[in-house]
Amino acid sequence: MVLWDFDGPICRLFARHKAERVAAELVEWLELQGLHGLLSDAERDTLDPQVVLRAVDRRHPGSDLVAELEERLTQEELRAASSALPTAYADPLIRTWAAVGARLAITTNNSPRVVRAYLDGRGLTGCFAPHIYGRTADLHLLKPDPHCLNRALNGMGTAPSAALMIGDSPSDLAAADHAGVPFLGYARTDPKRKLLHESGAAHVVTSLEPLLTTLRH
Structure with missing residues (x-):
């Protein structure tokens, strides 16, 4: 997962x-x-x-x-x-992971309405739905609180150790740590990579391409 x-x-x-x-x-x-x-x-x-x-x-x-x-x-x-830029290799990585049977979920501080709108526009909704866990009225439960990760784990019946969180911020890392979920950092820039490492992330990638290549092989 x-x-x-x-x-x-x-x-x-x-x-x-x-x-x-x-x-x-x-x-x-x-x-x-x-x-x-x-x-x-x-x-x-x-x-x-x-x-x-x-x-x-x-x-x-x-x-x-x-x-x-x-x-x-x-x-x-x-x-x-409506004008967001797709992260390089994200679309094919999502499709490939879904195609090989991995279960995928979104755990975000953004509105779930926004996530669905973006995924609909990219033809990716089916890779995630209904497992889109975003901002609710309980704003104190936004990441770094692990609430949305726990909702995803419970919704999909998955143990934390059997999941992987891909995030790009210290709050993502903290939420994953609190939930007991292994974490992979994504950093598009050197400052973000440095921040994730300084926050304790053991594994950080600067591109999703290596993940896609590994998955395809």
Whole structure:
């Protein structure tokens, strides 16, 4: 069983619809609601929309404000999905793994609606469905919490030791460690590779091509 993170190993979600702009627009919307002082300076200046969402959830968990902000982020992610760039070799690797009988799941902090929209567009939904485990209303359970990985393991009746997590961030690694799932890091850039190694990842690849080549042979 292979658990895939979505944004990174499968595609670059915000390759064209920039995450920095999405984060800035979420901050701007909060300020228009009269909530200028809600975020710290670091949170206000973040380049990551997930940071904004989680910061607001920590201060107003379960509120209508958080629900509205999450829906706004989901809509931006959906726009991004239409112009996302596939990660090199991801599509054929997914198809080949599915063809040889491996069971695949998505475990992501992005909205599952966004994942399905992207997979539909690539003709890949059948390789994963129904095992797409993404962001829920319980934002405190996002990775590095292992919640989505545990949902996938339980949903597919798989022991943690019989699975593999492919992720590109320290939060993916932490979630895999907490769930007891072996981890393979994917790093498109040297800084990401260094960060994963420094976070404790024992195995990191800079391309999915070696996995595809090994699988085909």
